[in-house]
Amino acid sequence: xxxxxxxxxxxxxxxxxxxxxxxxxxxxxxxxxxxxxxxxxxxxxxxxxxxxxxxxxxxxxxxxxxxxxxxxxxxxxxxxxxxxxxxxxxxxxxxxxxxxxxxxxxxxxxxxxxxxxxxxxxxxxxxxxxxxxxxxxxxxxxxxxxxxxxxxxxxxxxxxxxxxxxxxxxxxxxxxxxxxxxxxxxxxxxxxxxxxxxxxxxxxxxxx
Amino acid sequence: xxxxxxxxxxxxxxxxxxxxxxxxxxxxxxxxxxxxxxxxxxxxxxxxxxxxxxxxxxxxxxxxxxxxxxxxxxxxxxxxxxxxxxxxxxxxxxxxxxxxxxxxxxxxxxxxxxxxxxxxxxxxxxxxxxxxxxxxxxxxxxxxxxxxxxxxxxxxxxxxxxxxxxxxxxxxxxxxxxxxxxxxxxxxxxxxxxxxxxxxxxxxxxxxxxxxxxxxxxxxxxxxxxxxxxxxxxxxxxxx
Numbered sequence: 001x002x003x004x005x006x007x008x009x010x011x012x013x014x015x016x017x018x019x020x021x022x023x024x025x026x027x028x029x030x031x032x033x034x035x036x037x038x039x040x041x042x043x044x045x046x047x048x049x050x051x052x053x054x055x056x057x058x059x060x061x062x063x064x065x066x067x068x069x070x071x072x073x074x075x076x077x078x079x080x081x082x083x084x085x086x087x088x089x090x091x092x093x094x095x096x097x098x099x100x101x102x103x104x105x106x107x108x109x110x111x112x113x114x115x116x117x118x119x120x121x122x123x124x125x126x127x128x129x130x131x132x133x134x135x136x137x138x139x140x141x142x143x144x145x146x147x148x149x150x151x152x153x154x155x156x157x158x159x160x161x162x163x164x165x166x167x168x169x170x171x172x173x174x175x176x177x178x179x180x181x182x183x184x185x186x187x188x189x190x191x192x193x194x195x196x197x198x199x200x201x202x203x204x205x206x207x208x
Numbered sequence: 209x210x211x212x213x214x215x216x217x218x219x220x221x222x223x224x225x226x227x228x229x230x231x232x233x234x235x236x237x238x239x240x241x242x243x244x245x246x247x248x249x250x251x252x253x254x255x256x257x258x259x260x261x262x263x264x265x266x267x268x269x270x271x272x273x274x275x276x277x278x279x280x281x282x283x284x285x286x287x288x289x290x291x292x293x294x295x296x297x298x299x300x301x302x303x304x305x306x307x308x309x310x311x312x313x314x315x316x317x318x319x320x321x322x323x324x325x326x327x328x329x330x331x332x333x334x335x336x337x338x339x340x341x342x343x344x345x346x347x348x349x350x351x352x353x354x355x356x357x358x359x360x361x362x363x364x365x366x367x368x369x370x371x372x373x374x375x376x377x378x379x380x381x382x383x384x385x386x387x388x389x390x391x392x393x394x395x396x397x398x399x400x401x402x403x404x405x406x407x408x409x410x411x412x413x414x415x416x417x418x419x420x421x422x423x424x425x426x427x428x429x430x431x432x433x434x435x436x437x438x439x440x441x442x443x444x445x446x447x448x
Contacts, residue, residue: 006295007293007294007295007435008291008292008293008294008295008432008435009217009220009293009405009406009409009432010216010217010220010221010293010380010432010433010434011380011382011409011410011431011432011433012220012221012222012382012401012406012407012409012410013221013222013380013381013382014222014368014381014382014383014397014398014400014401014410015229015232015381015383015397015400016368016370016381017368017383018316018318019306019314019316019318019319019368020306020368020370020381021316022306022314022315022316022330022331022332023304023305023306023331023332023333023334023368023370024304024306024370026330026332029315029316029317030317031272031315031330031331031332033272034264034265034271034272034330034332035260035262035265035334039256039260061234061235062233062234062235062236062238063234065234067235069318073379075249075252075253075254075376076249077248077249083248083249083252084254085252085253085254085255085374086255086374087251087252087253087374087375088248088252090248098254099254100253100254107318122247122248122249123247123248124247125212125245125247130247130249133249135249135250135376137376137379139381140235141231141235142229142230142231142232142233142234142235142236143224143232143235143236144221144222144223144224144226144229144232144236144400145218145221145222145224146379146380146381147237148250150249165242165244165247168242168244169242174239197234197235197236197237198234198235198236198237198238199238202237202238202239203237204239204242205237205239205241205242206241206242206243206244207215207216207218207241207242207243207244208213208243208244208245208246208247208250208377
């Protein structure tokens with residue numbers, strides 16, 4: 001017999017279920033008095049450096065219906081491309097920017113909305129700079145393992161065209177599913193990112 | 209930075225499309241996932257300090273109860289460690305848990321099961337692992353509950369766990385089941401996991417040595433997050 005590799009197996013995932021918000025956003029589901037604030041509702045404060053942007057969209061199922069019980073988390077770099085994390089070794093990130101946000105989608109129409117800042121550029125493992133992007137993670141009833149994807153910014157055409165991840169998507173037409181078009185509202189840039197779980201224009205999901 | 213995270217074994221995890229769990233049919237991608245090595249964006253992640261925790265955050269028997277009152281049900285301690293696939297403790301991991309009450313009723317406005325709410329039970333808790341990756345909760349054992357999937361499907365008693373390790377690549381939500389529950393093996397959600405050994409990894413063991421005599425039974429539930437490659441042949445030796 002050869003020697004045994006003594007790795008453990010990762011705990012298998014299970015769906016977050018329809019009542020995920022009891023654990024992640026108890027105040028939002030009117031379980032009040034346990035802790036003061038639900039985590040992740042606010043990303044950027046008045047001290048945060050960078051351009052304010054709004055990210056919003058919907059999660060849609062394979063029949064085009066909004067998914068009304070999803071939970072969305074985002075993770076992103078600060079305006080200089082640094083992450084507010086102990087594993088960040090390239091420099092000190094903006095202490096006024098957590099970089100992590102979490103929102104339940106609306107029960108009415110499945111929309112989500114994050115008020116954040118435009119991230120700076122982060123290197124790919126080979127040192128090339130990636131286009132500005134936000135990591136997005138989606139869990140819900142019916143999703144057995146959280147889905148990873150990325151939001152890229154529709155007004156960063158040049159950077160997007162050279163992005164190592166976008167260029168690895170085999171079908172060029174599918175790259176557009178990760179690029180959120182820009183509009184504006186009340187003087188703020190708004191990037192609309194609809195996440196299509198299945199079917200026509202299905203969002204590219206990542207195994208990272 | 210150290211190396212990228214171990215590739216996820218997606219044959220160990222449940223696949224996206226598991227038709228016996230009906231909701232997965234319209235909520236599962238049909239296209240293949242795009243596989244890439246992790247970059248800085250996934251090798252970092254939010255880390256939460258112990259300062260976010262209140263004294264009762266890991267005590268579900270009391271954290272929603274009125275003064276002097278406690279939740280009704282079988283009192284249990286749930287404890288364990290968070291490790292990575294290389295067996296290293298994951299310190300500072302935030303665990304968020306949620307569950308139904310002893311009768312199987314969730315405190316959620318969309319829940320309509322006829323079992324009564326417990327006025328002294330909210331059903332949420334959180335904890336952060338210590339230097340050795342350890343955590344513990346005190347709660348009541350949740351009841352089984354029926355759900356609209358098959359005509360007569362019931363979930364086994366379970367506690368939901370959401371885990372933040374050190375990297376967004378490690379983000380995980382799962383469910384803990386209880387040793388000896390016959391409904392585990394009948395549940396379409398449990399059975400989304402193809403391998404019986406993987407299912408057993410989610411079944412907490414009754415631990416008589418850790419019970420609190422005349423107070424609470426104890427269940428041990430260890431959680432394993434993705435491991436990380438060591439960069440043995442780079443200048444800076446990290447990990448391992």
